[in-house]
Amino acid sequence: MDHTPPHPALAIDVGGTKVEAALVDSLGALVPGTRHRAPTGQGATSGELAAAVTAVVTRTLADLPAESELAGVGIGCAGPINLPDGAVSPLNLSVWRDFGLRNLVQALVPETTVRLRMDGLCITLAEHWVGAGRGYDNVMGMVVSTGVGGGLILDGNTVSGPTGNAGHVGHIEVGGFDDPCVCGGTGCLEAIASGPKTVAWARRQGWTGETGEHLSEAYAAGDAIAMRAVQRSGRALGQAIAAATTLLDLDIVAIGGGFSQVTPDLFRFAREAIALRTQLPYATRVQVVPSALSGDGPLIGAAALIHRASLVP
Template sequence: MHTLCLDIGGTKIAAGLADPAGTLIHTATCATPAASGAEQVWAAVAEMITDALGVAGGAVAAVGIASAGPIDLHSGTVSPINIASWRGFPLVDRVAGVVPGVPVRLGGDGVCMALGEHWRGAGRGARFLLAMVVSTGVGGGLVLDGAPYAGRTGNAGHVGHVVVDREGEACSCGGRGCVETVASGPSMVRWARANGWSAPPGAGARALADAARAGDEVALAAFHRGTRALAAMIASVGAVCDLDLVIVGGGVAKSGRLLFDPLREALADYLGLDFLSALRLVPAELGGEAGLVGAVRLAGLG
């Protein structure tokens, strides 16, 4: 039988079906009605589940869920920052109600991305890895000693909220100076505009990357500033967790060498400990399917 997998974020909801070997044989996405009420958001998720069950012939063996966080594994509830109406939303119970009698397992979207990349992507063979997304925000998840590490509540791996500037900007998490306030796409664009980058209204990280490739000094400075913040965070997490691999994905990571070259250069300044000398940094391989693949794996580990 198939495994049903869900990946729920503030921008999109994805659903998929995987065969017993873990290969995705069906995927579908829809925009998240994040500004709507809790039941309207749930209705969109329920419709995706129903459609997937139709493709599966009405029966699945297990369900794995990757959700934006924070999450609470003990209660099966989620409170995604970018879905304001979901605060303590009983996601596991709701999904179980649609797929009765089937085990349902919840994980944070970061740890599911890490698990997916470890199982079928750039992290195959690594035992201690951080997989992270640099996009609208900065998120991540950990696989330690070959197993997903969720932490006490399920929220381990929120690397976007490692503080890299004690006097820095206020962050959506309530803290100050988090790496997300420096290195996310919107943060880099905001800094570039404040420092003289002239771009049409609505221009975002992709336009900033294009400007940097064309030699715009402010755009290049924004990328260098962001990558130094990322490097400081990676070195810190690497030292705490004794990592051997860091995988970077997300929209900003699609800029390729524009991100990875200065990031690797900056990392060299921070990785002074001998046991970090072999730490590798690689691009993600699974793209937008990493969370779904990780959710499949998570369901299988249940």
């Protein structure tokens, strides 16, 4: 009996701009040369999206070494999802509404376990496994990018929620803000602190840059509006984290996503906001740190649905 069986998981990550797949070993590392990608994006039809998924999965399956069996297939997908049905309705893929993604993949690997979760949960599993959340039982993973998403591990187990949408931290209400949100509310974290929303706020104050990268450069150069914009988003992040941790008694919050790298000061502003929000010792103890994942994080997290299945009830 082999004590470290070479049974990789096939990991799939479906997002607004691309679908990726790769083999991931049981230690959380991508198997070299097995990563494949196809574009998704707003122009594609539902059939074209399905074909893109099928293509990357088929190519990755072909990379499975002859002596290996698949441990299973894990899929991370942008939300919202419908967990009982294995269906997805990614906000940024408008032609997919309650699309049966799990069944599409299952048909490609009929004999293999296929598990689907929201991408924010997968990221959190990856942080917990090989990233900034290692060694902690109470972790909130966050992605601050074109939107704000996340996932939860509480008392050592992932929290999926009955519909699969638990951990969606972007719609916590943040006091003192009234930015309108696509969800129908106002003052939601995502409506304030995502990359595009932070850029849009800065532009409304007269700043003339256009992207998160521009904002990052302007912040570094000391531009006054860019500094206020980043400070504002960092404050909103901190306030939302304070609400989450007073409710959940978290150990650590690991934040990734492109806009989380706008400046390291974003984390300082978030921590300062938490300190202002509450003095409850169990809440102020929360650590707020950058993600320690590489660009492989979403795939590692999808593979964790298989390799770390005991954490995903």
